[in-house]
Amino acid sequence: MKNDKVLITGGAGFIGSNYVEYVLKNSKDEIFVLDKLTYAGNLQNLEAVSDKINFIKGDICDLEFIQKLFAEHQFQKVVHFAAESHVDNSISGPSEFIQTNIVGTFNLLQCVYKTWMSGPNDLKDEFKKARFLHISTDEVYGTLGETGLFTEETSYAPNSPYSASKASSDFIVRSYFHTYGLPVVTTNCSNNYGPNQHKEKLIPTIIRKAISGQPIPIYGDGKKKRT
Numbered sequence: 133m134k135n136d137k138v139l140i141t142g143g144a145g146f147i148g149s150n151y152v153e154y155v156l157k158n159s160k161d162e163i164f165v166l167d168k169l170t171y172a173g174n175l176q177n178l179e180a181v182s183d184k185i186n187f188i189k190g191d192i193c194d195l196e197f198i199q200k201l202f203a204e205h206q207f208q209k210v211v212h213f214a215a216e217s218h219v220d221n222s223i224s225g226p227s228e229f230i231q232t233n234i235v236g237t238f239n240l241l242q243c244v245y246k247t248w249m250s251g252p253n254d255l256k257d258e259f260k261k262a263r264f265l266h267i268s269t270d271e272v273y274g275t276l277g278e279t280g281l282f283t284e285e286t287s288y289a290p291n292s293p294y295s296a297s298k299a300s301s302d303f304i305v306r307s308y309f310h311t312y313g314l315p316v317v318t319t320n321c322s323n324n325y326g327p328n329q330h331k332e333k334l335i336p337t338i339i340r341k342a343i344s345g346q347p348i349p350i351y352g353d354g355k356k357k358r359t
């Protein structure tokens with residue numbers, strides 16, 4: 133039986149590179165990693181598996197390029213991690229966040245729709261098991277009060293250009309499910325930490341500062357909660 137071709141976007145970043153290693157251990161799918169290699173992407177994150185994957189350097193904002201990629205490979209599954217992901221950068225320069233997180237996600241959805249479906253609610257036979265997995269964040273839900281937790285029923289209340297761009301992408305993904313019946317799944321996880329994480333992120337920053345005896349930075353009054 134032919135193995136499925138899986139497109140993993142943002143696979144040279146923190147979570148994407150960990151996922152690539154996981155999926156190589158747990159499936160026989162043929163892995164294609166698409167990454168623009170921004171400051172956040174690093175091929176060293178994929179060094180251990182470089183002979184087991186097909187790496188493609190490219191930008192999800194480049195629609196023509198993405199269309200050609202889908203025409204050539206007819207991916208069965210798309211796991212979409214690629215994003216501008218650092219809140220602080222979204223405050224100093226929101227434009228890239230709007231482009232990559234919103235327009236880039238739209239480009240992928242449009243290519244997936246054209247590849248997998250003959251029309252609304254009409255999946256082609258060869259794509260009956262296809263899936264688009266959209267990796268989003270719990271930051272779309274905003275901030276918690278003293279108590280409580282976020283659920284899938286919680287109203288969206290994004291507070292930064294980063295979370296607003298991710299919330300926008302979630303809505304576009306949702307619309308492709310409701311309008312066209314595209315097989316999508318969206319996840320809204322909380323903060324991750326671990327190997328390959330960029331040093332700009334919260335936990336690496338705190339560890340670095342603590343080790344070097346410097347003051348530990350806090351956001352706002354330090355009382356914001358997300359669960």
Ligand SMILES: NC(=O)c1ccc[n+]([C@@H]2O[C@H](COP(=O)([O-])OP(=O)(O)OC[C@H]3O[C@@H](n4cnc5c(N)ncnc54)[C@H](O)[C@@H]3O)[C@@H](O)[C@H]2O)c1
Nearest residue numbers: 142144145146147168169170172173192214215269323324
């Ligand atoms: N890190 C977390 O704690 C966390 C929590 C919740 C959700 N998420 C989401 O998970 C996903 C991955 O997060 P991460 O922390 O691994 O991010 P990251 O910044 O480490 O990696 C993002 C990757 O996407 C690539 N990329 C950026 N723009 C691109 C473009 N236009 N075209 C192609 N590739 C591009 C980068 O080069 C990089 O390799 C993101 O969608 C993020 O919103 C992350």
